[in-house]
Amino acid sequence: MSKLLSVYCSLFVTTGLVSIGQTANINIPVSTAVPTTDSGTPIYSLKNKDGKICFKAAFDSEVHVRFKPDNTTKEKTVVVKVPADASATGKCDEYNSALTLKWSKYSLKFSFQKKAANLTTKKHKATQLYYSNGVNFTINTTNNSDFPDLRDEGTKTLEKKTKQVGFIVSPSNQSYSCVILQKYTLKLPYLYKKTSQFKNAKLHLKNVRFQPFNVPESGKFLKSHDCPADVANKQAKQNIVPLVVASSLGIFIIIIIFAYFISKTLNKPGYKAVD
Numbered sequence: 001m002s003k004l005l006s007v008y009c010s011l012f013v014t015t016g017l018v019s020i021g022q023t024a025n026i027n028i029p030v031s032t033a034v035p036t037t038d039s040g041t042p043i044y045s046l047k048n049k050d051g052k053i054c055f056k057a058a059f060d061s062e063v064h065v066r067f068k069p070d071n072t073t074k075e076k077t078v079v080v081k082v083p084a085d086a087s088a089t090g091k092c093d094e095y096n097s098a099l100t101l102k103w104s105k106y107s108l109k110f111s112f113q114k115k116a117a118n119l120t121t122k123k124h125k126a127t128q129l130y131y132s133n134g135v136n137f138t139i140n141t142t143n144n145s146d147f148p149d150l151r152d153e154g155t156k157t158l159e160k161k162t163k164q165v166g167f168i169v170s171p172s173n174q175s176y177s178c179v180i181l182q183k184y185t186l187k188l189p190y191l192y193k194k195t196s197q198f199k200n201a202k203l204h205l206k207n208v209r210f211q212p213f214n215v216p217e218s219g220k221f222l223k224s225h226d227c228p229a230d231v232a233n234k235q236a237k238q239n240i241v242p243l244v245v246a247s248s249l250g251i252f253i254i255i256i257i258f259a260y261f262i263s264k265t266l267n268k269p270g271y272k273a274v275d
C-alpha cells in the first residue's frame with residue numbers, strides 16, 4: 001500500500017498530472033531501488049559535476065503541521081512523512097551547501113554553512129565547524145488532500161533560522177550523527193503569523209547522519225560526531241552499571257549487619273548453645 005502511494009507521489013513529481021488523492025488502480029513496477037542504510041533509513045545524496053558524491057545524508061523524518069481548520073477554533077495536527085524516494089537537489093559550494101527534498105506537494109530544505117577559520121564556542125574549541133543555518137518546509141496547499149479543511153491557497157513556507165552557530169553542529173572532518181529523536185520547531189515568517197491558518201510545524205528527525213561538506217572519495221560518511229543527546233544517553237547507560245554494583249553492594253552490607261545482630265541476639269545469655 002505504501003509502495004503504491006509512493007508510486008503516486010513519484011508520478012506526481014515526474015508528470016505533475018496525477019494527484020495524490022486519485023485512486024486509479026495503476027500498478028507501475030518500481031525499478032530503481034531507494035538507497036537505505038542497513039537499518040532501513042533512507043539515504044539522500046547530491047553529486048557534483050564529476051559525478052562524485054558531495055553531500056550525503058541519512059535520516060528518518062516527518063513533519064507535524066499544526067493548523068486551524070476552516071470554521072473551527074480547535075487546532076489540528078497533520079503528519080507529513082518524508083518518503084525515501086523524495087527527489088534530492090541542492091548545492092555543494094566550499095562554505096555553503098544545501099539539500100532540498102521534493103515530493104508530492106512538499107519540499108524540505110536543509111542549509112549548511114562551514115566556518116572558514118577556527119571557531120571557539122562554549123562547547124567546541126578551536127576546530128573548523130559546520131552547522132545548519134536554516135531549514136525550510138514548503139507546503140503547496142492548492143488541491144492538497146492532506147489538508148481538505150484549509151482555506152489558505154498557494155504555497156506556504158515554515159522555517160527555522162539561526163544567526164550564529166546553529167544546530168546540527170559538527171567538526172568539519174566528521175559526520176554529524178544523532179540516533180535519538182530530535183524535534184525542531186518551524187515557524188511562519190512574522191508577516192503571515194496573524195493571518196495564516198498554519199500555526200507552526202515540528203520537524204522530527206531520528207537516525208540522522210549528515211555529511212554536508214568534505215565527503216571523502218569513497219562516498220562514505222566520515223567518523224561520526226555524536227550529538228549532545230546521544231552523548232548524554234550513552235553516559236546515562238554507562239552510569240547504570242556502577243549504580244547496580246553499588247546498590248547490590250549496599251544490600252549485601254545490610255544483610256551482613258542484619259546477620260551480625262541476629263547472631264548476637266541468639267548468643268545472648270539465656271540462650272544456651274546446643275552442642
Ligand SMILES: *[C@@H]1O[C@H](CO)[C@@H](O)[C@H](O)[C@H]1NC(C)=O
Nearest residue numbers: 069070071072148149150151
Ligand atoms: C465554512 O463556512 C463557510 C461559510 O459559512 C462555508 O461556505 C464553508 O463550506 C465551510 N467550510 C467547511 C470546511 O465546513
Ligand SMILES: *[C@@H]1O[C@H](CO)[C@@H](O)[C@H](O)[C@H]1NC(C)=O
Nearest residue numbers: 116117118119125126127128
Ligand atoms: C585551528 O586551530 C588549530 C589548533 O589551535 C591549529 O593547529 C590550526 O592550524 C588552526 N587552523 C586554522 C585554519 O586556523
Ligand SMILES: *[C@@H]1O[C@H](CO)[C@@H](O)[C@H](O)[C@H]1NC(C)=O
Nearest residue numbers: 109111134135136157159189
Ligand atoms: C526559507 O524561506 C524563506 C521564506 O520563503 C526565505 O526568505 C528564505 O530565504 C528561505 N531560506 C532558505 C535557506 O532557503
Ligand SMILES: *[C@@H]1O[C@H](CO)[C@@H](O)[C@H](O)[C@H]1NC(C)=O
Nearest residue numbers: 019105140141142143154155
Ligand atoms: C501547487 O499545486 C497546484 C495544483 O496541483 C499546481 O497547479 C501549482 O503549480 C502548484 N504550485 C507550485 C508552486 O508548485
Ligand SMILES: *[C@@H]1O[C@H](CO)[C@@H](O)[C@H](O)[C@H]1NC(C)=O
Nearest residue numbers: 016017019021022142143144
Ligand atoms: C484541483 O482538483 C480539482 C478536482 O480534482 C480539479 O478540477 C482542479 O482543476 C484542480 N486544480 C488545480 C489548480 O490543479
Ligand SMILES: *[C@@H]1O[C@H](CO)[C@@H](O)[C@H](O)[C@H]1NC(C)=O
Nearest residue numbers: 126127128171172173174223
Ligand atoms: C579532526 O580535526 C581535529 C583538529 O584538527 C583533530 O584533533 C581530530 O583528530 C580530527 N578528527 C578526525 C576524526 O580526523
